[in-house]
Each structure stands twice: as structure tokens, then as C-alpha cells.
Amino acid sequence: xxxxxxxxxxxxxELVAARSKGAFVxxxxxxxxxxxFVVDRSAIRSVADGLVQQxxxxxxxxxxxxxxxxSGDFGIAHFFSxxxxxxxxxxxxxxxxxxxxxxxxxPVVPGADWAEREFQDAVGVRAEGHPDPRRxxxxxxxxxxxxxxxxxxxxxxxxxxxxxRQPEMREAPTGATVLPMGPFFPVLEEPAYWRLFVEGETxxxxxxxLFYNHRGIEKLGDSVLxxxxxxxxxxxxxxxxxxxxSTCYCQAVEKAAGIEVPRRARYIRTIMxxxxxxxxxxxxxxxxxxxxxFETVLMQTWRIREPIMWLCEAISGNRKTYGMNTVGGLxxxxxxxxxxxxxxxLAGVEKESIAVxxxxxxxxxxxxxxxxxxxxxxxxxxxxxxxxxxxxxSGVAIDARIDHPYxxxxxxxxxxxxxxxGDTWARVVVRVGELVExxxxxxxxxxxxxxxxxxxEIKNDIPPGRIGISVVEAPxxxxxxxxxxxxxxxxxxxxxxxxxxxxxxxxxxxxxxxxIADVPITLGSLDPCFSCTERLETVDRRTGAVRVYxxxxxxxxxxxxxxxxxxx
Amino acid sequence: MTHWMSxxxxxxxxxxxxxxxxxxxEGILRKIRAAIHSRIGPPVTQPYWDLLKLLGKEELRxxxxxxxxxxxxxxxxxxxxxxxxxxxxxxxxxxxxGDMIVVLYVAAMGAVLIILCGFSSGSPYAYVGSSREMMMxxxxxxxxxxxxxxxxxxxxxxxxxxMTAFQVENGPSISMAIAGIAFFVALQAQxxxxxxxxxxxxxxxxxxxxxxxxxxxLALLRWAIxxxxxxxxxxxxxxxxxxxRFGVLPFDLLASAVKVLVVLVIVALVDxxxxxxxxxQAMGFFMRVAISSLAALAFAVIxx
Numbered sequence: 001x002x003x004x005x006x007x008x009x010x011x012x013x014e015l016v017a018a019r020s021k022g023a024f025v026x027x028x029x030x031x032x033x034x035x036x037f038v039v040d041r042s043a044i045r046s047v048a049d050g051l052v053q054q055x056x057x058x059x060x061x062x063x064x065x066x067x068x069x070x071s072g073d074f075g076i077a078h079f080f081s082x083x084x085x086x087x088x089x090x091x092x093x094x095x096x097x098x099x100x101x102x103x104x105x106x107p108v109v110p111g112a113d114w115a116e117r118e119f120q121d122a123v124g125v126r127a128e129g130h131p132d133p134r135r136x137x138x139x140x141x142x143x144x145x146x147x148x149x150x151x152x153x154x155x156x157x158x159x160x161x162x163x164x165r166q167p168e169m170r171e172a173p174t175g176a177t178v179l180p181m182g183p184f185f186p187v188l189e190e191p192a193y194w195r196l197f198v199e200g201e202t203x204x205x206x207x208x209x210l211f212y213n214h215r216g217i218e219k220l221g222d223s224v225l226x227x228x229x230x231x232x233x234x235x236x237x238x239x240x241x242x243x244x245x246s247t248c249y250c251q252a253v254e255k256a257a258g259i260e261v262p263r264r265a266r267y268i269r270t271i272m273x274x275x276x277x278x279x280x281x282x283x284x285x286x287x288x289x290x291x292x293x294f295e296t297v298l299m300q301t302w303r304i305r306e307p308i309m310w311l312c313e314a315i316s317g318n319r320k321t322y323g324m325n326t327v328g329g330l331x332x333x334x335x336x337x338x339x340x341x342x343x344x345x346l347a348g349v350e351k352e353s354i355a356v357x358x359x360x361x362x363x364x365x366x367x368x369x370x371x372x373x374x375x376x377x378x379x380x381x382x383x384x385x386x387x388x389x390x391x392x393x394s395g396v397a398i399d400a401r402i403d404h405p406y407x408x409x410x411x412x413x414x415x416x417x418x419x420x421x422g423d424t425w426a427r428v429v430v431r432v433g434e435l436v437e438x439x440x441x442x443x444x445x446x447x448x449x450x451x452x453x454x455x456x457e458i459k460n461d462i463p464p465g466r467i468g469i470s471v472v473e474a475p476x477x478x479x480x481x482x483x484x485x486x487x488x489x490x491x492x493x494x495x496x497x498x499x500x501x502x503x504x505x506x507x508x509x510x511x512x513x514x515x516i517a518d519v520p521i522t523l524g525s526l527d528p529c530f531s532c533t534e535r536l537e538t539v540d541r542r543t544g545a546v547r548v549y550x551x552x553x554x555x556x557x558x559x560x561x562x563x564x565x566x567x568x
Numbered sequence: 569m570t571h572w573m574s575x576x577x578x579x580x581x582x583x584x585x586x587x588x589x590x591x592x593x594e595g596i597l598r599k600i601r602a603a604i605h606s607r608i609g610p611p612v613t614q615p616y617w618d619l620l621k622l623l624g625k626e627e628l629r630x631x632x633x634x635x636x637x638x639x640x641x642x643x644x645x646x647x648x649x650x651x652x653x654x655x656x657x658x659x660x661x662x663x664x665x666g667d668m669i670v671v672l673y674v675a676a677m678g679a680v681l682i683i684l685c686g687f688s689s690g691s692p693y694a695y696v697g698s699s700r701e702m703m704m705x706x707x708x709x710x711x712x713x714x715x716x717x718x719x720x721x722x723x724x725x726x727x728x729x730x731m732t733a734f735q736v737e738n739g740p741s742i743s744m745a746i747a748g749i750a751f752f753v754a755l756q757a758q759x760x761x762x763x764x765x766x767x768x769x770x771x772x773x774x775x776x777x778x779x780x781x782x783x784x785x786l787a788l789l790r791w792a793i794x795x796x797x798x799x800x801x802x803x804x805x806x807x808x809x810x811x812x813r814f815g816v817l818p819f820d821l822l823a824s825a826v827k828v829l830v831v832l833v834i835v836a837l838v839d840x841x842x843x844x845x846x847x848x849q850a851m852g853f854f855m856r857v858a859i860s861s862l863a864a865l866a867f868a869v870i871x872x
Contacts, residue, residue, distance in 0.1 A: 177692065178692070179692050179693075179696065180692070185774070186770055186771055186774055187771045187772075198696075200699075201696070201699075201700075201847060201848075289843070290771065291771045292771070292843040292844050293762050293763075293765060293769070293770075293771065293843055293844035294762075294842070294843035294844075295601070295605060295840070296604055296605055296840045296841060297843075298605075299605035299606055299607060300605070300606060303606050363843075365763060365842055365843055365845065366843050368845070368849060369843050369844070369845060369846065369849075515846060515847070515848070516696060516772055516773065517766070517769065517772050517844075517846045517847065518846070519772070520771050520772050
């Protein structure tokens with residue numbers, strides 16, 4: 001792998017310097033694959049525009065940090081990826097405490113929409129010129145001027161009770177009626193409010209309100225837990241791709257601290273990540289079938305999926321939430337005799353998956369039902385910065401396993417499956433292709449599994465002030481974890497971006513012009529995972545009070561037979 | 569006197585079959601679905617327990633009004649009326665009161681009542697569901713009408729009994745085979761089965777016209793839908809597949825029941841191997857079915 005050859009590095013430097021002119025502050029290269037620029041906030045929009053338009057960089061995420069205890073200001077950092085060059089670009093601007101605003105980059109980088117609204121809510125830095133500056137993740141009754149990710153906001157603070165409020169939603173255009181989908185709706189496994197504007201059966205517009213289930217995860221990470229406790233929490237970000245989040249977090253810390261993970265651990269991570277993709281894609285296929293009333297697909301794919309879950313249980317002791325990752329490697333090796341069982345299960349799953357794939361590819365009714373539905377063009381996929389199978393189905397050949405190789409993917413690279421149509425059918429085809437490809441990858445990784453230690457020995461404390469960025473190709477797309485190391489044996493800032501966060505932003509454009517019948521399957525074809533996307537606060541719905549449960553309390557609750565006082 | 573007695577008895581028989589056996593048939597269909605899903609599935613008697621449970625619940629209404637309150641009962645009543653007008657094993661009990669035209673109207677009545685139920689329940693999902701149900705009814709009715717007209721043309725009579733008699737006497741024909749297939753496809757939609765359960769579409773509009781219905785109201789509507797699929801299957805079997813005919817009511821009834829079960833099992837099989845189509849796709853499909861069933865009429869004209 002060549003990371004950022006000299007010419008590219010020079011081109012990036014030149015562009016940032018030219019776009020920021022007098023506002024250029026500094027440029028560093030904290031890691032071989034990361035360039036970090038500090039520019040004055042006045043130039044941020046111009047720099048972002050240049051990176052995306054001229055260099056073809058892809059926007060990843062924004063991170064707002066309250067740095068007052070360190071340097072007396074706030075920091076807004078935008079992260080970009082130069083996929084072909086295996087490079088991350090970080091453009092950061094200091095924001096003085098007495099003037100908390102920065103130019104929004106959303107007008108030039110539409111994919112930054114939610115990311116900017118999130119730092120507005122979380123740390124209170126206003127994105128000036130944002131086209132839609134409404135609240136994103138704070139509850140509607142949350143008091144103004146209270147920003148939970150500021151350092152002086154205690155993790156267990158309860159804001160005063162507020163009066164009942166409605167979400168700020170857009171009104172239907174004239175002639176259209178509102179058809180609410182959610183917050184609770186049969187095909188949404190988790191709460192999300194899609195406000196559809198319909199004329200007859202045709203969708204003419206759409207508005208959303210999400211983030212009903214914040215859990216305070218990032219806040220816990222930088223105020224309560226320690227480096228090695230966070231993997232357990234990260235794994236619980238999602239009930240499907242837990243291992244992905246714990247791996248992604250560990251990799252971010254490992255990169256920040258310069259920890260070399262043993263090769264065997266990287267291979268085992270690869271195997272577990274691909275097993276997760278296999279069972280996630282089978283799960284998704286079933287749900288997609290269910291959404292269009294094809295219950296046979298649901299029942300059969302979930303039956304096929306089950307042996308994979310048993311296999312994960314044989315490996316880790318759990319069907320899900322394996323608890324195997326730790327900073328520096330793994331806490332648990334593969335069982336000695338798991339190889340033959342793994343291969344046998346894979347052979348069975350492969351045979352049945354191929355049968356399902358062929359049945360699905362050959363089903364003309366299914367095809368008629370999904371073709372040209374929920375179309376996302378290549379241009380739109382690029383500008384909204386969607387990731388994973390939806391991006392690949394729109395002809396954007398990005399895959400974190402290839403673009404920013406991690407674990408053992410540099411040695412067992414996946415074959416990337418792409419389609420050009422950008423519709424729901426293409427997303428089906430991409431996922432069933434990936435399913436079969438993942439089975440091959442597990443087999444290859446197992447065959448090449450080296451002997452050796454599974455965890456690096458970490459002798460020194462992790463130094464503060466370092467930055468680590470890590471991506472993992474989850475079944476739903478690229479998950480991003482950014483860790484800024486701090487004192488007290490915990491991150492100063494930990495930022496999580498789940499793939500659904502990026503993909504859901506493409507939803508409004510994808511459904512407009514379609515019919516009501518197309519909405520559930522279009523949403524389903526993005527394979528949304530709301531729990532991943534929502535990370536902030538726990539809110540008691542009866543009182544509106546925010547509460548974060550402590551370790552002892554959770555333990556007490558889970559052990560107590562009397563659950564009447566449980567978390568509800 | 570005896571004539572009226574026998575009419576009453578045969579009405580009771582048809583209504584009894586429609587009411588008492590339709591949950592059992594639904595239970596059997598659920599078992600078949602389950603088998604194809606690799607599931608064990610609920611016991612075949614489950615639909616009876618479902619009805620009992622729903623009937624025992626509190627009645628909740630989203631809006632007021634005497635008409636709205638009586639719609640579920642009216643829907644079930646319309647289906648039972650259809651049962652008395654349709655031949656089920658023997659001749660149609662009220663055949664003297666109405667012919668094919670009345671049957672078509674009464675069959676449409678059930679759908680119209682469910683549509684009204686949806687439109688008046690005040691939910692946007694029910695509204696969308698009802699408009700879908702209406703579009704489905706409008707696209708399926710012509711097929712039903714053309715299919716039965718083929719029988720009427722051949723028998724030179726609008727009475728269903730004469731059509732059956734003509735079929736028994738003259739044996740299968742190309743025109744009746746095509747018309748029978750068209751009727752079967754229409755049955756798939758009338759029974760609300762995939763790929764045509766568009767009006768209810770749980771995952772899109774949460775049950776459509778039925779979304780606001782619960783407890784006894786839902787029980788009556790479910791019962792009406794199950795009974796309707798059974799009565800229409802009987803109609804299909806009696807008009808298009810009346811053989812063998814023994815002339816002895818218990819035997820004919822048994823033979824019809826077996827054929828009805830076979831027809832409904834095929835309906836269930838089609839249901840499990842298909843996803844739901846969109847309303848525009850379904851309407852286009854039924855337009856083509858209606859046009860093709862005109863071919864049956866053409867064959868009937870040339871005596872095939």
C-alpha cells in the first residue's frame with residue numbers, strides 16, 4: 001500500500017495554502033495517512049470547496065470539540081478522505097469562546113448537513129449560512145443554550161423540565177397532504193419520524209426528525225469510562241454491527257497511541273468482521289423481503305443465518321456482542337478446534353445463500369417491484385457522501401477495506417461489488433454479491449491465519465493530545481471513529497459516525513417522485529440502523545428528564561429480580 | 569310450505585359453511601404458509617381463537633355515527649348474503665331471487681363497505697388503503713364480470729345454476745378454461761392475498777382500511793374477508809369446475825369442498841412465493857387479464 005505519494009501530498013498542501021491565503025496557520029502529518037491542517041475559520045468554506053471540487057475528496061465527518069481547558073477555545077474539524085490515495089485530510093479551525101460561529105460548508109458540501117447541525121447542538125458553535133439549521137439531535141424540549149458535549153456539562157446533569165414541545169417540522173406544500181411514517185411504524189424497528197408529503201399516492205416531499213433514542217455514548221466515553229472500558233460500550237452502539245464499532249474504536253486509539261497490533265489479532269478481527277457482515281446481510285435480506293410482503297424470504301434467510309449466530313457463540317460465548325476487542329488486540333483467541341466447524345457452517349451457509357441469491361436475481365416480480373425505485377444518482381451519492389452498499393449500488397466504488405485498509409484486509413483484499421443503476425434493485429444485487437464474497441474472505445483469512453500473540457503489550461500511558469482516525473466497512477457502509485487522546489486514561493473527545501448517519505441523508509431525495517408503496521423498501525434498502533446513528537442522551541419520556549445510568553446502578557438493575565424500577 | 573322450508577335449510581347450510589368453516593380454511597392456509605416458511609405455524613384452529621379473543625374485547629371507535637358503527641356487521645352480512653346467492657355444492661338457495669348480475673353486485677358490496685369503513689375512520693392510512701381498495705375493486709370487477717359472462721353466454725342464461733348445469737352436461741371447453749383462470753386471478757385479489765394485498769399492505773399503510781378497527785369490529789371484518797374468500801372459491805369451483813356431479817347433495821358438497829380447498833391452497837401458494845406489487849402494477853396487470861379474458865368470450869362465440 002502506498003500512502004499519499006509525494007506528488008499528492010504536495011498537491012494537497014498547495015491547494016489548502018492557495019484556498020486559505022492569509023488564513024493558513026499550520027500543516028502537520030500526525031500519521032503516514034493523515035494530513036492535519038489548521039486554517040482560520042474565514043477560509044474554511046473555500047478550503048472545503050477546493051478539496052471536494054478540485055481534489056475529489058470525500059467528506060467524512062465534522063468534530064466539534066470544547067478545548068477551553070486546553071487552549072481556551074473551541075475547535076471545529078472537518079474530516080475528508082482521498083480514497084484513491086488512502087489519505088485522510090483534517091481541516092481544523094479554532095473558534096474563540098466569545099464568538100462561537102463558523103461558516104457552514106454545507107452549501108458547498110451537502111453531505112456535511114447533519115454533521116454541522118450536530119456540532120451546533122452538541123458544543124454550541126453556530127454554522128453560519130447552513131441551509132437548514134434546525135435541531136438535529138437534542139430533544140425538542142431541551143433548553144436553549146445547553147450543549148451536552150461541552151466540558152463543563154456534567155455527564156449526569158439533568159436540565160430543568162421544559163414545557164411540551166412539538167418538533168419543528170416543515171409544512172406540506174399546497175395541494176399535498178401529510179402522511180406520517182413514524183416515529184413508531186411497522187417497518188421501522190426503531191423510532192424515526194418521516195413526514196411524507198403526498199399527492200394521492202405520489203410523494204412530493206419529505207421531512208424527517210430522528211434521534212429519539214440518544215444514549216449519551218460519546219459523553220460517557222470522554223467523562224466516565226477509560227480507554228479499555230470503552231470497547232464494551234462501543235460494541236453496544238449497535239446490536240448488529242457491535243464488533244465493527246469496538247474494532248473501529250480500538251483502531252482509532254491504537255493509531256493515536258502508535259500501538260502495533262499483532263498479526264494474528266488482525267486476522268481474527270477480519271474473520272469476525274466478515275462473519276458480522278454475513279449475518280447482517282442475511283438479516284437485511286429478510287427484512288427487505290418482509291417490507292414488500294415477501295415473508296418467505298424473511299423466514300428462509302433468517303433460518304440460513306442462524307448457524308452463523310451459533311458459530312459466533314461457539315467462538316465468543318455470545319451470539320452477538322462478543323466482547324473480544326481491546327485496545328491493542330483481542331482478549332480472546334479463537335477456540336482451538338473451531339476451524340473445521342467454521343468451514344462446515346460456511347459451506348452450508350454458502351450453498352443456501354447462493355440458492356437464495358439465484359432465486360432473488362431470477363424473481364421477475366421482485367425485480368419489477370424494486371427496479372427504478374428509490375433511485376440515487378452517482379452525482380447525488382457523491383454530493384451527499386453516502387457510503388457502503390448504497391454508494392456502491394450507485395456506481396461509487398468506495399469500500400473502507402480497500403481505501404483505508406485495516407485489520408488484515410491489506411493481505412486478504414475483498415472484491416468490491418458495484419452496480420450503476422442506483423435503485424433498490426441494484427442495492428439488493430450488491431448486498432447478495434457481498435454476502436457470497438464475505439464467505440470467501442472468512443475462508444481465506446482462516447486459511448492464512450498466522451500463529452502468535454493476540455494482544456500487544458502496552459507499557460506506557462497513552463500520550464494526550466494525539467488524534468486517531470479509523471474507519472471500518474460495516475455491512476451498512478463505512479463507520480468512522482475519531483479519538484483525540486486525553487489525560488485520566490480516557491479520550492478527550494471520541495466521535496462516532498455510523499454509516500446510517502450518512503446514508504439517511506440521501507433518503508428525502510430518493511423517495512420524492514416515487515409512491516407511498518416505495519417508501520418503506522427505499523428506506524429498507526439503505527439498511528438503516530437508528531441505534532448506531534443515535535448516541536447522545538437517555539431521556540425519560542414521562543418527565544423529559546435526562547438520566548445516564550451508572551455502572552453500579554445498571555448492574556443492580558440487571559441483577560435485581562424486581563424490574564419495576566427498571567430503565568424505561 | 570316444504571319449498572320454503574328447503575330454501576331456509578339450504579340458506580342455513582350455505583351461511584353455516586361460510587361462517588363456521590371459513591376460519592378453519594384460513595387456519596389450513598396458515599399452516600401451508602408456515603410449512604413453506606420452514607415454520608411449525610399456529611394450530612389450524614387458531615383463527616377461531618383469534619375471533620373469540622377479538623370478540624371478547626372492548627369496542628373502540630375512532631369516530632361516531634350509527635352508519636360507521638354498523639359497517640363491520642353490514643360487511644359480514646353482505647358476504648353471508650352472497651353465500652345464499654352462490655351455489656355451494658347444491659343449487660344456490662336464493663337463486664330465484666337473483667342471477668349473476670345480483671351476485672356481482674353483492675360481491676362488490678363487501679368491498680364497498682370496507683372502503684367506506686376506511687374512508688370514514690379518519691386515519692390517513694385508512695384513507696390511502698381505501699383508495700387503493702377502490703382502485704383494486706375497479707380493476708378486478710371487470711374480470712369477474714367477463715369470466716361469468718362467458719358462462720352465461722355459453723349457457724344462454726344469467727342464472728348460475730344453468731351455467732353449472734351446462735358445464736356438467738357439455739364438459740370442459742377452451743373458453744371456460746380461460747375464463748376460469750381469469751376468475752382465479754381475480755379471486756387472488758378479492759381474497760386480499762399477495763401479490764395483491766395492496767390495500768392492507770401492513771408494512772406500508774398498517775392494514776389500510778382496517779387500521780382503526782379493533783376488537784369485535786375487527787373480528788367481524790376479518791370473518792367477512794375469510795368467508796368471502798371461501799364463497800368466491802365455491803363460486804369458481806361450481807361454475808368453472810363442476811365435475812364430477814353425483815346429484816346427491818352430501819357427495820356433491822364433499823366434492824366441492826375438496827376442490828375449494830385445492831383452489832385455496834393454490835391461492836396460498838401463490839401468496840407465499842410473491843412479494844407485494846405496487847397499485848399501478850396491479851392495475852396494469854388486471855387490465856391485461858380483463859383483455860385476455862375477452863378472448864374467452866371470443867372462443868365462446870365460436871362455440872369452443
